[in-house]
Amino acid sequence: MTVALVTGATQGLGLALVEGLAQRLEPADTVYLTGRNIDRITEAVRSMPGGGARVRGELLDVADPDAAARLAAQLEERHGGIDVVFGNAVMRVGPDDDPRAIIDTYTEVNNFGTTRLLKAFAPLLNDNGRLVVVASSLGTLHHLAPVLHRRFTRPSTLDELDEQIARWRDEVKDGRARAGAWPGFVNIPSKIGQVAAVRVLADERRENDLARGILIAAACPGMINTPTSALWWDVSTAPAPAQAATALLDLALEPLNPAHYGELVRHGEVVPFS
Template identity: 80%
Template sequence: MTVALITGATQGLGLALVEGLAQRLEPTDTVYLTGRDANRVMTAVRSMPGGGARVRGELFDVADPRAAQQLADQIEERHGGIDIVIGNAVMRVGPDDEPREIIDHYTQVNNFGTTRLLRAFAPLLRDNGKLLVVASSLGTLHHLAPVLHERFTTPSTLDEIDEQIARWRDAVKDRRVSAWPAFVNIPSKIGQVAAVRVLAHQRREEDARRGILIASVCPGMINTPTSALWWDVSTAPTPAQAATAVLDLALDPVKPEQYGELIRDGEVIPFS
């Protein structure tokens, strides 16, 4: 029996990932649809078409420091482990948002939420399991001033990644941004990709033996209302279309060259 979990799954790409994954799996399998609002989770579960895996709603606020471990403990008790985890929860920002006002919650969701997810669920992965973090091609050092590169290349633990994100957060709050890009998505996405790389480095040998994939994934531009605030997305793929490549990565046999990397449409995007 396959057990899967998707975070940030009540709308957009997350909802499409749940629906697509459930349709590709069997009735004996379970896909957890998670979100931080009970009514939206219930509505999303009810919107699922019949057939395929069972879709089970679960409250999960990734900004809550205790929530990831609590949910991981519950899933371990129910199932003994997990096969697929896709971290998709994200706090979206618009052009009119003031970075100093949103940066605390933004980092709690996008960055500390990611590292807590990695810590809690990586130990539960069964053989041939997949742990994917939805990031972006913005999460590469190409988009960051060279003077800042070592902030994300030298850490060797998730705690050290968290420390770098906290330093960036505090710089934004204190208006000491200096070389940091004004667009908060860039350091945030780089932090997510760097966290995946650090965890993968720690687990590489054992995961290779067990057929496990840990990676970040770029779904590309998606036609959503939030993306439309920043770019012309009229010709971009729908969430359902963008979900296809992510689901392929989650279900296809592991390719060793993808381990620990940022993947888009099956291809590695170099971090530096």
């Protein structure tokens, strides 16, 4: 029996990932559709077409410091382990948002939420398991001033990386980031932080994971036609979430390519971090 979980799954790409997993897996398998609002979770589960794997809704607010560990413990007791995890929960930011006003919640969801998910679910991965963090090609160092690169390459543990994210958050809040070398678009350091988190965890686990057929990676789905993306770019010709989900589902369900381990992958190709 295969057990899968998707965070941030009540709409958009996350919902498409749940539907795609359910369609590709078997009736004996289970896909957990998670989010932070029980009404939206219930509605999303009801929207699933019939057939394929069973879809179950579970509350998971990645901004809650204890939520990922709590759900991981429940699923370990229920199933003994997990086979596929997509970390897709994200707080969106619009052009009119003041970074200083939103940066606390933004990092709590996008960055600390990612490291909590990695810490909670990586230990539960079964042989041939997959843990994929949905990120972006913005999450590479060539989008960042060289003077800042060591903030994301020096940490050797997730806790150390969290400290660097907290540093950046505080610099955004007090204005030092705007006066310094940081890009004004907070999505760039945040995505770099997510990819760096995957790389740090992969460095800790690489030898054992590859021996067990496990993949830990970040994935870029590319531009997607969603209302949030439309605030920033012309997405009229971009793929719909269901189309964008295809490459991510392939990454999670097809045979392991060791070259993808610990990397940012876009449409089956590694996007160099630096």
